[in-house]
Amino acid sequence: MxxxxxxxxxxxxxxxxxxxxxxxxxxxxxxxxxSDRGNTLDVKAxxxxxxxxxxxxxxxxxxxxxxxxxQPLLLPTIEDLPKKAVLIPKWKPVLESLPNVCPKREDLPRASPGEKHKPAVTKQLLCKPAQSNNRALMRQIFKISLPIVYKKRTDTNLPVQIPAYISKYPFTIINGQMNPMVTDFCVFKQSFNLCWGSVLDALEALVKLLREFAVPLAKVSGERLVEFAHGWDDGWRKAPPVTSLLSVLENWEEVLGLVSRPGQRYKGEGGTVAAATRIQSCWRRYLARTSYLHHCRRKWAAETIAVSWWLHNQLRGVRKSLQAQRFRQLLNFRSRAQHLAANWKHIQSSKRTIIHIPSLGFSESLRQNLRGFDILQNIQLSRLCDIRDENVEVIYVSPRHLGDDILHYYSSLLKYERVTEGADNRTTEASSCSRRFVILTPEAVDYFPTHSMCLSTLLKYSPHTLKRIHNLIQGKQAYIVGGVAHVDDLAVADELGVPILAPEPAVSQLYSTKSGGRRIFVGAEVEVPPGQGDIYSLNQLHGTLAELMTQNIDVHRWLFKMDSEHGGRGTAYCDTCHLRCYNWALQEYHRYGPEKWKREWIQVKIYLDEIPGWLARYARPAKTSCYPTWASFLKTFLRQGGVVEAYPPSESVTCLTVDLLLEPGGGVAMLSCGEQLHDSCDLESLGSTVPQTSVHPDSLNSICMRVGQTCLQRLIVGYISMDLVTFVNPNTMEQKVWAIDLDLKYSDQLAMTQMLLMMTGGTLNCLTGCLEVPMPIREKCHEHKTATKTPVENRFAVLGSHLFHLNLSMLYHNVFLKMCKAHGIGYNVKSKEGTVFALYDSIERCNMGMMTVSEDLRGALVTFARNLSVIHQEISASKMQGGTNFKELIKEIEKVLQQIAQNKMRAQVASSCVCLL
CATH class of the missing domain: 1.20.58 (Methane Monooxygenase Hydroxylase; Chain G, domain 1)
Structure with missing residues (x-):
């Protein structure tokens, strides 16, 4: 040692x-x-x-x-007392009966008197082995471990009562002041003298905390304080955590609740200064926070303005680029249109390719509201029949994918018999036209299935289809025949490098409205119904209607037509019989006479006072599925603009549709003319009878020529459709013809007429009002053959392009055609009579077209109505009728048949009277 x-x-x-x-x-x-004058004590130094x-x-x-x-030290020896030896029995207590606490350790025996020369630290640590801090200090200083001696326990299974922890070195701090002369504190200080430096730092921090928070009484556990002091890194500027510091107190819960009390800090030492500092810091923080938020708002505003300006510049650049591109496309369109006009006769007499794009370039809001928009664009699938001219090849762009059943159907349908006349003999040869037509579907149809885009837009975004069309027309004369004009028509034509047989989109949009068509008719000096166009305000509507009703007291119904709607969707009506002043006005009219009545200004004032309430109560939209109330109709009517127009003052009114071709060279040709078949509201056409028989052909031709020339003067070329109404004036008993609507597009009636001419091989002569069909010659050949003319017969047809039946979706097309064949519904190629269907859709199969041909008009109507009745009975049950317009069309045909019978009766009576005279 x-x-x-x-x-x-x-x-x-x-x-x-x-x-x-x-x-x-x-x-x-x-x-x-x-505070001495002139003297400064440097306390910091x-x-x-x-x-x-x-x-x-x-x-x-x-x-x-x-x-x-x-230095090597020896532990004090423990006296060997054999009589007082403690035996530790081998006993295993029941675990459930003992609490989950550590057993209290027993003090070791004291050192012998001969060991007094040992260091004081050894004596201090050995006499207090139960304290965890002393044991840790022994391990740190002497690198030894003391044995743990447990108390002796009995063999009983009773739970051991562990006393609560009691500190051996407690002392108190009153009001944040500690008396160093108190016995408890002196004992504590003497016991931990060697580590007193770290203990004192922790004690000073605790006293400072208690003094700052004005704690009246704090009971300190000396052992916890020493343990905390050893574990605390007491940097000179690092304050201990409050929770950890208060854990050395025996009444720490009470003190912690007091310290946590709001405002307690400001009751202790330096509370006033702390409060002032707190207030100043909060105010400075508020000012800094306000300034920072203001800066953030300005920064956000600056960033927003910068991004908006950048986007504005980008959009302006894109807009300028698009405008330049569209202007270039427009210039190219005009250049090709001039070339088309200069070479039109040569093109019509030579081989050519017609690219049919039946696009409906309506406004986006109208396209979104039209049910089955893609089917509506495919109704003119009969344009394929243009291949009846041997010099024509057709490329038809379909707005949806067509199944093999429809492709096979039209391939079979377009095989027709062509009758030729020779000098010595007559021969009949069959010609297949399947190689002269192609049906293409843009690939963009799959990418935009729910956007209701017009067909031209879909084709614009279909580069593969455009490339294929370009390859098909390469080296050939070709032009595009569209539908309702759209700006994307110019993009497609510019991509393909071909002209369009149509006016410019801006011109088309200007004159294809109801008001624009009325301006064309007035310019052509064609009689139009009393009315006024370009109405955009409610006051203008009321004032115009009051003047019109005063000037035309014999009109019983007034129509309100939106400028940009399709079919009968944008039409409403109101009857004058509901006006309270109408009967009085009739009496005054007959009293004063027509001329004096029209000069009375007071009549307009009377109408004007009553019109608002009259319209609000009695005006009705024609299609309540589109506009359920007059209020909703009026809102759209005033936003789009529209026309107020008189309904013909007659119980018998016939509507006609005439299709014209305004040739680029300046010619006007009538292609089709038919009388309309309406639904229940009498304002929407479902079909027509061809040719028309209500108006004299010369009068009809005169009207068409005047309208055509007026359109050509306004740079309108291509296909147009004109609606007329004819009736007998009850006052003069003269027939009147009013022009009521003008559509600058290829009509559904014209498409069905092309199928009619294809199937019959005939010619529709609108100048004479006859459908002339050549019949085959079946005479035997003789030795001396003489040249004879091919016999020609007249035919009548009923064309229905908007037939709808919900139950048709249950049958595939081949099953439907077999069912019709079983009931004798078919077409006879030899006699040029029968029924032909036009199929549009392979998926839903709810829409179709039908055409019946017969020797007279009555036979065609009867066949059409019978076909509808048979089909309806076959596909419908008593409890499952399905939505359809078959019944309405059958009722309309019955009315027409009654009218034909009445006219025939009147003709017979008139002829009898002439014979008697």
């Missing part, structure tokens, strides 16, 4: 005492205030010097402790 210096205990005590004195001196310096001295002494003390700890 090495020798130990005798004065080592004394030296350690001196070092610790000096460190303690320096700490107290430093604490007292903090409370010194010097003195405090710094004290801290350096204290640090050096601490370092020497630590070096001394390391030297002491490295």
């Amino acid at each position: 090495s020798k130990t210096p005798k004065n080592q205990d004394r030296l350690g005590a001196v070092l610790i005492q000096v460190e303690d004195d320096l700490r107290q001196l430093r604490c007292s310096l903090e409370q010194i205030t010097v 003195l405090d710094s010097a004290i801290r350096k001295t204290e640090s050096r002494i601490r370092k020497h003390a630590e070096d001394y402790l390391k030297t002491v700890s490295q």
Whole structure:
């Protein structure tokens, strides 16, 4: 065993005492205030010097402790008392009966009197082995572990009562002040003298905390304080956590509740200063936060303005690029239109390719509201029949994919018999036209299935289809026949490098409205119904209607037509019989006469007062599925603009549709003319009878020529459709013809007429009003053959292009055709009579077209109505009728048949009277 210096205990005590004195001196310096005149005491410099001295002494003390700890020491021997030996029995208690706590350790026996020369630290630690901090200190300094001795227990299974933890070195701090002369504190300080430096730092932090929060009483556990001091990294500027610091108190819950109380900090030492500091910091934080938020808002605004300006510039650049591109396309369109006009006769007499794009370039809102928009664009699939001219090849662009059943159907349908006349003999040869037509579907149909885009837009975004069309027409004369004009028509034509047989989109949009068509008719000096166009305000509507009703008191119904609607969707009506002043007005009219009545201004005022309420109560939209109320109709009517027009003052009114071709070379040709078949509202056409028989052909031709020439003067070319109404004036008993509507497009009636001419091989002579069909010659050949003319017979046809039945979707097309064949519904190629169907859709199969041909009009109507009745009975059950317009069309045909019978009866009576005379 090495020798130990005798004065080592004394030296350690001196070092610790000096460190303690320096700490107290430093604490007292903090409370010194010097206010001598002209003298300044540098307390900070003195405090710094004290801290350096204290640090050096601490370092020497630590070096001394390391030297002491490295010396080999012997533990004190424990007296061998055999009589008092403690036996530890091998006993295994029941675990469920013992609480989950650590057993209390028993104090070790004291050292023998001969061991007094051992260091004081050894004596202190060995006499208190139960404390965790002393045991840890023994492990740190002497590198040894003390044995743990447990108390003796009985063989009973009763639970052991573990007493609550009791501190051996407690002391109290009252009102944040600690009396160093109190016995408890002195014992605590003497017991932990060697580690007093770190303990004192923790104690000062605790006292400061209690003083700042004005804690009246704090009971400190000395052992917890020492344990906390060892675990705390007491940097000179690092304050301990409040929760951890308060854990050394025995009444920590009470103190923590007091410290956590709002405003408690400002009741203790330096509370006023702390409150002022707090207020100032909050105010500064508020100012800084407000300034920061203001800066953030300005920064956000600046970024938003910058991004908006950047987007604006980008959009402006794109807009300019699109405008330049469209202007270039328009110039190319005009250039090709001039070439088409200059070479039209040559093109019509030579081989050519017609690109049919049945696009409906309506406004986006109208396209979104039309049910089955893609089917509506495919109704004119009969344009394929243009191949009846041997010089024509057809490229048909379909708005939806067609199944093999429809392709096979039209391939079979377009095989027709062509009758030729020779000088010596007559021959009949069959010609197949399947190689002269192609049906293409743009690939963009699959990418935009729900956007209701017009067909031209879909084709514009289909480069593969455009490339295929370009390859098909390469080196050939070709032009495009569209539908309702759209700006994307120019893009497609420019991509393909072909002209369009149509006016410019801007011209088409201007004159295809109801008001625009009325301007064309007025310019052509064609009689139009009393009315007024270009109405955009409610006051204008009421004032115009009052004047019209005053000038035309014999009109019983007034129509309101939107400018940009399709079919009968945008039409409403109101009857004058609901006006309270109407009967009085009739009496006054007959009293004063027509001329004087029209000059009376008071009549307009009477109508004007009653019209608003009359319209609000009695006006009705024609299609309530589109506009359920007059209010909703009126809102759209005033936004789009429209026309107020008189309904013909007659119980018998016939509507006609005439299709014209305005040739680029300046010619006007009538292609089709038919009388309309309406639904229940009498404002929407479902079909027509061809040729028309209501208007004299010369009068009809005169009207068509005047309208055609007026359109050509306004740079309108291509296919147009004109609606007329004819009736007998009840006052003069003269027939009147009014022009009521003009559509600058290829009509559905014209498409069905092309199928009619294809199947019959005939010619529709609109100048004579006859459908002339050549019949085959079946005479035997003789030795001397003479040239004879091919016999020609007249035929009548009923064309229905908008037939709808929901139950048709249950049958595939081949099953439907077999069912019709079983009921004798078919077409006889030899006699040029019968029924032909037009199929549009392979998926839903609810829409179709039908054409019946017969020797007279009555036979064609009867066949058409019978076919509808048979089909309806076959596909419908008593409890599942399905939505359809078959019944309405059958009722309309019955009315027409009654009218034909009445006309025939009148003709017979008139002829009898003539014979009698």
